[in-house]
Amino acid sequence: MTSTIEPQGAATPTPRGALRRPADLARNIDVSGLVDTASGLLDRVVFTDRELYRQELRRVFAPSWLFLAHTDQFRKSGDFFTTYMGEDPVIVTLDRERRIRAYLNSCRHRGARVCRADFGTTRNFTCTYHGWSYNLDGSLVSVPNKDGYPESFESGQWGLVEVPHVEIYRGLVFGTWNPDPVPLRESLGDMAWYMDAMLDHDEEGTVVVGGVHKWVLEGNWKLAAEQFATDWYHVNMSHASALMLLSPSGKKPKDEIVHRTGRQYAGENGHGAGFPVHPRNRFDAQTVHAWTNYDALRERLGDARVEGPLTNGHATVFPNFSYLPVNGSIRVWHPKGPDRMEVWAWTIVDKSMPEEVREAQRLYNLRTFGPSGIFEQDDGENWSEVQAVAHGFITNGVALNYQMGLGGEREDGRHPGTTSELYSDAAGRAFYGRWRELMNTPAWHEASEASKA
Amino acid sequence: MSSGIRVAALDDIPEGEGIAVDKAVTGTADNIALLRDTDGAVYALDDTCTHETASLAEGWVEDGFVECPLHSSKFCLKNGEVQGLPATRNACPHRVEVRDGEVYLFPGETP
Numbered sequence: 001m002t003s004t005i006e007p008q009g010a011a012t013p014t015p016r017g018a019l020r021r022p023a024d025l026a027r028n029i030d031v032s033g034l035v036d037t038a039s040g041l042l043d044r045v046v047f048t049d050r051e052l053y054r055q056e057l058r059r060v061f062a063p064s065w066l067f068l069a070h071t072d073q074f075r076k077s078g079d080f081f082t083t084y085m086g087e088d089p090v091i092v093t094l095d096r097e098r099r100i101r102a103y104l105n106s107c108r109h110r111g112a113r114v115c116r117a118d119f120g121t122t123r124n125f126t127c128t129y130h131g132w133s134y135n136l137d138g139s140l141v142s143v144p145n146k147d148g149y150p151e152s153f154e155s156g157q158w159g160l161v162e163v164p165h166v167e168i169y170r171g172l173v174f175g176t177w178n179p180d181p182v183p184l185r186e187s188l189g190d191m192a193w194y195m196d197a198m199l200d201h202d203e204e205g206t207v208v209v210g211g212v213h214k215w216v217l218e219g220n221w222k223l224a225a226e227q228f229a230t231d232w233y234h235v236n237m238s239h240a241s242a243l244m245l246l247s248p249s250g251k252k253p254k255d256e257i258v259h260r261t262g263r264q265y266a267g268e269n270g271h272g273a274g275f276p277v278h279p280r281n282r283f284d285a286q287t288v289h290a291w292t293n294y295d296a297l298r299e300r301l302g303d304a305r306v307e308g309p310l311t312n313g314h315a316t317v318f319p320n321f322s323y324l325p326v327n328g329s330i331r332v333w334h335p336k337g338p339d340r341m342e343v344w345a346w347t348i349v350d351k352s353m354p355e356e357v358r359e360a361q362r363l364y365n366l367r368t369f370g371p372s373g374i375f376e377q378d379d380g381e382n383w384s385e386v387q388a389v390a391h392g393f394i395t396n397g398v399a400l401n402y403q404m405g406l407g408g409e410r411e412d413g414r415h416p417g418t419t420s421e422l423y424s425d426a427a428g429r430a431f432y433g434r435w436r437e438l439m440n441t442p443a444w445h446e447a448s449e450a451s452k453a
Numbered sequence: 454m455s456s457g458i459r460v461a462a463l464d465d466i467p468e469g470e471g472i473a474v475d476k477a478v479t480g481t482a483d484n485i486a487l488l489r490d491t492d493g494a495v496y497a498l499d500d501t502c503t504h505e506t507a508s509l510a511e512g513w514v515e516d517g518f519v520e521c522p523l524h525s526s527k528f529c530l531k532n533g534e535v536q537g538l539p540a541t542r543n544a545c546p547h548r549v550e551v552r553d554g555e556v557y558l559f560p561g562e563t564p
Contacts, residue, residue: 122522123511123522124522124523126523126524126525131505131523131524131539133523133524141523142505142506142507142523142524144504144505144524144539
């Protein structure tokens with residue numbers, strides 16, 4: 001289920017010579033006054049300020065477990081996929097020992113990316129600028145005109161910078177730059193119970209169908225991540241047209257659909273998940289519903305999960321990985337400056353699904369939460385709308401409200417961890433609480449800089 | 454040596470790939486790469502790229518050419534002729550015969 005790979009390389013390579021980065025290049029801002037979880041208030045500057053954004057890259061993204069890829073994307077040695085951790089470009093690949101490893105996608109010579117393809121199969125990563133070439137272990141194996149370098153030049157010191165920890169949870173590959181992280185499974189905590197409702201339908205696990213959809217949205221990455229953690233509230237309003245279209249009568253959904261009750265999980269590490277609870281919850285795509293053996297799932301996952309997070313619902317693994325069980329959508333919100341994000345979205349299905357069921361789920365996801373999906377379009381519009389006005393001076397100083405369900409968090413005895421009503425901002429408060437904690441905590445790289453000084 | 458050296462079974466070399474035969478076997482200065490084209494035909498060239506130290510047997514074989522896995526220099530499978538930068542010198546070709554599913558190499562003989 002979970003595999004740990006021993007760290008292969010250091011996140012901060014050794015050849016530094018006389019380089020010493022001045023500490024005041026990274027000015028840290030105390031954010032304790034920007035998030036008030038007790039009163040449910042948020043300062044909008046967290047979406048707009050560039051200094052805070054740079055601090056996020058250092059203190060939120062660098063130390064956290066970040067989603068990289070699905071194991072199904074790596075079938076033979078040399079298969080690779082390029083993505084980002086925060087704004088850092090990385091290559092994820094299967095080495096000759098069939099271990100999934102990840103490297104900073106930046107040549108140690110002049111810094112260009114050494115892999116410019118989205119995915120593929122290779123034996124080496126060769127920089128197209130001057131031709132430095134690295135093998136699947138990240139070792140520098142070829143330097144054109146090597147005789148031109150002094151005798152002190154050692155290829156062994158100039159390999160690709162490796163992501164020190166890569167771990168897998170039920171087919172999902174995560175990595176962290178943190179040299180001494182809390183193990184992935186431990187950092188997920190109770191969130192794993194909710195994730196399993198999507199990832200552990202049977203022994204065979206999940207596979208990816210098709211490629212990765214990528215699109216750009218105007219909007220801070222947290223707007224999307226917090227919504228997937230905490231927000232069922234927007235569904236009936238924002239997605240009214242889509243819900244009417246999907247209703248059997250074509251006019252409006254049944255009252256019991258509109259007024260569903262459910263639970264929302266708010267994890268202490270900032271993870272969140274919300275889902276309606278109903279004994280007859282089902283997958284939306286008819287072919288998927290007809291194929292699904294709900295009795296077997298009750299046996300494997302228990303009634304609470306089949307009647308809850310198995311189907312409809314939303315979730316975020318802090319900081320920027322989210323998913324939707326009902327249509328098999330998993331996605332990352334890549335930060336691209338304070339005002340922009342890139343959405344990278346995969347469709348995953350049960351490996352045990354026959355071809356026609358996979359195809360039905362693929363089409364259902366494409367039509368609802370693909371780049372032009374009838375639900376996805378509504379969400380992107382909202383986030384871009386919020387961002388578009390947030391830079392106004394007066395606007396930016398007006399606090400936002402995260403008070404729904406305040407004080408209603410509790411252990412309900414049926415769903416692990418702290419939960420609240422479905423319509424609640426509890427997971428949003430937990431998300432920003434975790435953000436505040438990380439933003440105010442020096443990361444490992446700051447400690448090492450300080451000890452060198 | 455007129456019958457050649459049996460160096461591999463044809464099935465040992467997947468189409469589009471290559472294997473290197475050690476110079477201890479071939480008696481040549483360099484290892485020799487057996488390269489199997491995408492149409493199934495087998496060719497042999499000196500294994501080391503004429504540009505930098507890289508094994509052409511590790512390269513990409515397709516449509517009559519092998520591409521070096523390091524810097525993408527391309528050579529004609531039939532005669533070793535270099536197709537463009539960064540390599541500038543041709544690769545040395547060797548004669549190959551396939552008989553009854555076995556690959557026979559004739560080191561130093563022009564194909």
